[in-house]
Amino acid sequence: MMPRAKLVQQKRDAAAAWLDAHALPEGGVWATKARKAAEARLREMGMPSKRDEYWRYSDPRRLTDAAAQSASVIDTGDAQPLFDQVDRVKLVFVDGAFDAAASDAPELAGVEICQLGDAARSDLHWAQDVYGVLEARGQTPVARPLASLNTAFATAGLLIRVTGQVQRPLALIYRRSSETADALMHHVIRLDAGAELTLLEDGPVAARYNQVTEIDLGDGARLHHIRAQGRDHERVGATHLFARLGAKAQLKSFTLSANGALTRNEAVIWLDGSEGTAHIAGACVGDGAFHHDDTVFVNHAAPRCESRQVYKKVLRHGAVGVFQGKILVDQIAQLTDGYQISQSLLLDEDAQFLAKPELEIYADDVKCSHGSTSGEIDANQFFYLRARGVPKAQARMLLVLAFLAEALDEIEDDTLAADLRDHLEAWLSRRA
Amino acid sequence: MLEINNLHAELEEDSEVKILKGLSLTINPGEVHAIMGPNGSGKSTLSYVLSGRDGYEVTEGGATLDGADLLDMEPEERAAAGLFLAFQYPVEIPGVGNMTFLRTAVNAQRKARGEEELSAGEFLKLVRAKAKELQIDADMLKRPVNVGFSGGEKKRNEILQMAMLEPKMCILDETDSGLDVDAMKLVSDGVNALRDAGRSFLIITHYQRLLNHIKPDVVHIMSDGRIIKTGGPELALEVEENGYTDLLAEAAT
Numbered sequence: 001m002m003p004r005a006k007l008v009q010q011k012r013d014a015a016a017a018w019l020d021a022h023a024l025p026e027g028g029v030w031a032t033k034a035r036k037a038a039e040a041r042l043r044e045m046g047m048p049s050k051r052d053e054y055w056r057y058s059d060p061r062r063l064t065d066a067a068a069q070s071a072s073v074i075d076t077g078d079a080q081p082l083f084d085q086v087d088r089v090k091l092v093f094v095d096g097a098f099d100a101a102a103s104d105a106p107e108l109a110g111v112e113i114c115q116l117g118d119a120a121r122s123d124l125h126w127a128q129d130v131y132g133v134l135e136a137r138g139q140t141p142v143a144r145p146l147a148s149l150n151t152a153f154a155t156a157g158l159l160i161r162v163t164g165q166v167q168r169p170l171a172l173i174y175r176r177s178s179e180t181a182d183a184l185m186h187h188v189i190r191l192d193a194g195a196e197l198t199l200l201e202d203g204p205v206a207a208r209y210n211q212v213t214e215i216d217l218g219d220g221a222r223l224h225h226i227r228a229q230g231r232d233h234e235r236v237g238a239t240h241l242f243a244r245l246g247a248k249a250q251l252k253s254f255t256l257s258a259n260g261a262l263t264r265n266e267a268v269i270w271l272d273g274s275e276g277t278a279h280i281a282g283a284c285v286g287d288g289a290f291h292h293d294d295t296v297f298v299n300h301a302a303p304r305c306e307s308r309q310v311y312k313k314v315l316r317h318g319a320v321g322v323f324q325g326k327i328l329v330d331q332i333a334q335l336t337d338g339y340q341i342s343q344s345l346l347l348d349e350d351a352q353f354l355a356k357p358e359l360e361i362y363a364d365d366v367k368c369s370h371g372s373t374s375g376e377i378d379a380n381q382f383f384y385l386r387a388r389g390v391p392k393a394q395a396r397m398l399l400v401l402a403f404l405a406e407a408l409d410e411i412e413d414d415t416l417a418a419d420l421r422d423h424l425e426a427w428l429s430r431r432a
Numbered sequence: 433m434l435e436i437n438n439l440h441a442e443l444e445e446d447s448e449v450k451i452l453k454g455l456s457l458t459i460n461p462g463e464v465h466a467i468m469g470p471n472g473s474g475k476s477t478l479s480y481v482l483s484g485r486d487g488y489e490v491t492e493g494g495a496t497l498d499g500a501d502l503l504d505m506e507p508e509e510r511a512a513a514g515l516f517l518a519f520q521y522p523v524e525i526p527g528v529g530n531m532t533f534l535r536t537a538v539n540a541q542r543k544a545r546g547e548e549e550l551s552a553g554e555f556l557k558l559v560r561a562k563a564k565e566l567q568i569d570a571d572m573l574k575r576p577v578n579v580g581f582s583g584g585e586k587k588r589n590e591i592l593q594m595a596m597l598e599p600k601m602c603i604l605d606e607t608d609s610g611l612d613v614d615a616m617k618l619v620s621d622g623v624n625a626l627r628d629a630g631r632s633f634l635i636i637t638h639y640q641r642l643l644n645h646i647k648p649d650v651v652h653i654m655s656d657g658r659i660i661k662t663g664g665p666e667l668a669l670e671v672e673e674n675g676y677t678d679l680l681a682e683a684a685t
Binding site for chain 2: 380383385387388390394401402403404406
């Protein structure tokens, strides 16, 4: 085994090489300060390596290589785009860059929206209290170098501040046109006390992308976040979601992933105020050259909070699913209610699921449970459906959707959930 | 309707375990036959082999439904051809709504037979009417298939499926097990309502009591993978009074 010092040096060398090849974007005082700090963090941590415990199940090389590999752009052929029947404000990005012509006017009562690129040129901005701040906090207990790299270099993204209870969802639509685009995107979302927003994200972003979303929820604020990561097969992506919740704040976040050569979705949640609620869920379906990694850290840092993690993966033909999930309960966080479940449905013997569930609890009066299972289609259920006349492929699809249902049930809005389910069913039936 | 001829079957994973050893049986349209027999005689295996469950190897003989070779068909093809098995242990399917399940099954069978699929409205009307007869409430239709159902509710749900699918040949595998008197009456009434000249039944049971409610035309006694005696309804009463011992001894001689 490689000595630790040598590994650290290699990682730092890799980061230095990357930093030497890229200049920090020019900007105003606040952004430059945040970027320099992030650059210093990256230099210290080094690039992620397959030898890191934290990257044990997913090789980060394709995310850290000098250039993105080419990934073909697929035509989804969907008659109706996801969330199309919902009245929403659409903001479109192509290959990770904002496309004003394709977007609605960024006007929504109770919401201020500006481009990261514009805001970064000013010397002062409200986002300075969040941008790179939550990401920096998320560097412990484990390093997340790709997020620091993003903070340092991203120029695309939105700064969204919500001051009221917004009924109409805000939809970020990510389209692709280039086979080799390498995108960095960084959003900051701040909800003032008592504010509410539904945020939709849909699309494969770019051939390779690195996305950071920092979310700051004031007391009693509620964010409903639903994300679908497109269906392009060859694209690779790393996303980080950092969220801080004030007292009685609510975060509900759901991610649907289909296809994608490599996806690493990290979520870092801090329940900082009492009686906060964080529900994060994911459903993924992978077939063939597919590697999907959900890495989740939930920190109960205040009493009487509730957290749920529900992750379901359907895998076949060599697809690999990874789940690393941790609940950390601080000593102060009495009466914590924490739940974590990760499950995979392996449709054949080539598929693989790797899970590392962890609980670390320092408070003595808490309710925490976790579970992880791997299984195949239940033969009794399969036969029961067929004995009632349901053909094989349709029976299998019903059982796959039934397996994913627990994760989809985490979506509060029935219309949005039904829309996701219908799209998923259409995709699966094309593949059956 | 159903013709079983010299059927031999063994466990797929252990050919030493021979379960059906030359079973023959003919059920004509409109007839109700009952099969009784002690535990381990192969009654449930017969229902599984006929409906196409994995795990059994047919080594000799055959079975036809209206002349078509049943054993050559996939389970869903047998269902579309008109075969229905009411399960001894109906399976729970979390995540699949009972209504979705019923509608998928009904329309899959209609499609396989080249018939028009039922619209959502037509289906709803039909299922509500049939459910009412079986005292199945809206909540049971909404819940996932058999999840959290009592034993009696599960069996009523089986009969509801039968009523919706309108099969030609119904096999009831120990439908009376786990039923109290009231549930037995409901289930039996449901079955009796489906009796007609074009539909046949094969009722597998341990006990005679179900046969008080669903009157059979023919009763078979099964033992060690074969039919050892065939008679009228009085044969079931004889079993109820004397048990199987005498019949088995008689067959052995």
